[in-house]
Amino acid sequence: MRITDITQLLEQWAPRSLQESYDNSGLITGDSQLVCTGVLCALDATEEVIDEAVEKGCNLVVAHHPILFGGLKKIDPNHYVGRALIKAIRNDISLYAIHTNLDNVIEGVSKGMADQFGLLHRSVLSPQKQILKKLYTFVPSVHVDAVSTALFQAGAGHIGRYDQCSFRQAGEGSFRASEGANPFVGEIGVLHREAEWKLEVIFPAYLEKEVLMALKQAHPYEEVAYDLVSLSNEHPGVGAGLIGELPEAIGAQEFLNRIKHLFGTPVLRFSGPADRPIKKVALCGGAGSFLISKALASGADVFLTADLKYHEFFEADGRMLLVDLGHYESEQFTIDLIQSFLAGKFPNFAVLKTGRTTNPVCYH
Numbered sequence: 605m606r607i608t609d610i611t612q613l614l615e616q617w618a619p620r621s622l623q624e625s626y627d628n629s630g631l632i633t634g635d636s637q638l639v640c641t642g643v644l645c646a647l648d649a650t651e652e653v654i655d656e657a658v659e660k661g662c663n664l665v666v667a668h669h670p671i672l673f674g675g676l677k678k679i680d681p682n683h684y685v686g687r688a689l690i691k692a693i694r695n696d697i698s699l700y701a702i703h704t705n706l707d708n709v710i711e712g713v714s715k716g717m718a719d720q721f722g723l724l725h726r727s728v729l730s731p732q733k734q735i736l737k738k739l740y741t742f743v744p745s746v747h748v749d750a751v752s753t754a755l756f757q758a759g760a761g762h763i764g765r766y767d768q769c770s771f772r773q774a775g776e777g778s779f780r781a782s783e784g785a786n787p788f789v790g791e792i793g794v795l796h797r798e799a800e801w802k803l804e805v806i807f808p809a810y811l812e813k814e815v816l817m818a819l820k821q822a823h824p825y826e827e828v829a830y831d832l833v834s835l836s837n838e839h840p841g842v843g844a845g846l847i848g849e850l851p852e853a854i855g856a857q858e859f860l861n862r863i864k865h866l867f868g869t870p871v872l873r874f875s876g877p878a879d880r881p882i883k884k885v886a887l888c889g890g891a892g893s894f895l896i897s898k899a900l901a902s903g904a905d906v907f908l909t910a911d912l913k914y915h916e917f918f919e920a921d922g923r924m925l926l927v928d929l930g931h932y933e934s935e936q937f938t939i940d941l942i943q944s945f946l947a948g949k950f951p952n953f954a955v956l957k958t959g960r961t962t963n964p965v966c967y968h
């Protein structure tokens with residue numbers, strides 16, 4: 605198995621096109637064609653994590669945070685980023701980051717947090733728009749099932765918790781083949797009418813290549829007629845943050861204690877009412893202050909995130925509990941998420957979790 609086989613699977617889960625514009629997800633260093641000897645999953649590809657990868661014989665580190673992030677001008681051995689890169693390159697260790705693209709899928713970073721509370725009725729807190737497309741195609745009657753099956757297998761037709769969604773309508777197509785054509789039905793130079801179905805399916809834009817390839821392979825015509833339309837609908841499974849409900853409402857004090865216990869946080873910073881029952885929980889791993897207004901609008905009793913600044917604590921405005929539990933703490937379960945995803949796909953392959961805690965923040 606090559607490194608690219610692993611990264612391709614990761615990108616089916618969290619497509620790179622879903623990363624934010626400022627991000628640097630993907631292969632940061634290393635040859636994707638190398639045979640993979642083992643994967644080490646971490647939150648940060650620090651020097652000590654790369655040492656651990658060497659010790660454990662893993663030549664691929666999959667980390668949530670890209671160690672190479674800003675516009676680095678030099679690889680400086682006196683800086684922690686430079687040291688990590690030099691060590692990785694010297695030891696032929698590939699570094700792969702799965703960052704905001706994993707934040708932006710409902711089965712990603714936020715799931716790692718939501719699972720701790722057993723949240724029910726989950727949805728994305730801020731669903732993304734402009735990433736869905738609609739395909740309309742026109743298929744002769746006897747092939748319509750084969751074409752729709754191929755489109756579903758390529759990932760089209762998913763709406764929320766439903767798959768194989770499509771719409772079809774019977775009609776009649778017409779065409780006249782020119783000299784040199786090789787028509788599936790009809791004759792050269794003669795107008796032909798054929799009973800066809802108009803078939804429509806929805807799909808995320810990042811699957812366009814796969815969906816069109818499946819269409820062209822399954823459709824019998826030499827020239828396949830189809831229309832692609834960009835939609836402004838929200839994608840229910842793509843976007844930042846998550847909202848869900850606790851199985852049972854609990855008091856705010858008990859909820860705060862539960863966070864400390866589940867996430868191993870010795871201290872929490874919070875604002876807002878600490879005496880109301882908590883049922884509806886909004887959350888976002890890492891720096892999530894950009895979602896405070898979405899959490900308020902969704903009617904959440906609490907918004908759980910990290911990296912909040914002083915003035916941002918005012919924005920809860922007495923209407924919900926706003927909790928900062930620490931960046932590392934909020935995202936720590938992402939390591940388990942990546943590891944179990946890969947181990948599930950490659951049960952007989954070494955996919956390990958780091959034993960190093962890379963949280964740079966201490967509490968006193």
Ligand SMILES: [Zn+2]
Nearest residue numbers: 890891931935
């Ligand atoms: Zn983070």
